[in-house]
């Protein structure tokens with residue numbers, strides 16, 4: 235890994251005017267100089283079907299390629315019914331399959347989220363942490379960026395205007411860059427052919 239940390243950002247909402255997409259765009263501007271955020275849009279990812287996992291659609295191949303190219307992930311999740319939205323879980327599931335070919339394993343990750351509610355995706359983020367553990371992603375613990383009452387933290391053009399939240403995102407991204415350097419995965423840890431990639435704890439969980 236070079237000293238420049240490449241972060242792939244994924245937001246779990248397809249909604250025009252999404253607060254989580256807006257938070258991800260804000261993060262792109264708040265990343266430290268020794269990092270950069272590339273954004274992947276989930277719009278083109280179809281519903282997962284295990285029958286198709288060995289011949290996935292091109293959008294899924296592109297997602298896996300972009301994850302592999304990245305040193306770290308930034309996942310920005312809305313909260314739907316106390317958990318993460320199906321659109322995000324669907325993409326996560328595609329990119330961990332087929333067994334032995336997960337794109338996620340061994341990467342550093344950070345999470346954040348925005349919701350209209352008072353506790354700003356805390357419950358969804360808790361579920362997301364559990365899912366990322368199954369994928370053998372190494373998720374940063376702090377700071378927790380839970381953007382509550384999102385309607386009042388972005389302006390009418392979807393720009394994040396709440397300074398304390400911006401500062402928290404800056405801190406999250408600085409910690410993510412430092413964390414990624416500390417765990418900097420060896421290339422073989424993400425390879426389908428390596429022994430660790432086939433171990434259940436690697437994120438390649440068999441059926």
Ligand SMILES: Cc1cc2nc3c(=O)[nH]c(=O)nc-3n(C[C@H](O)[C@H](O)[C@H](O)COP(=O)(O)O)c2cc1C
Pocket residue numbers: 247248249251252253254255312313314315316317348349350351352353354355
């Ligand atoms: C199906 C559904 C379930 C929701 N459940 C929750 C919830 O459990 N907690 C919460 O804070 N907001 C909930 N919301 C409201 C979301 O916080 C709000 O729609 C938010 O704007 C979604 O993120 P986005 O702006 O990035 O699309 C829910 C919205 C939908 C559509």
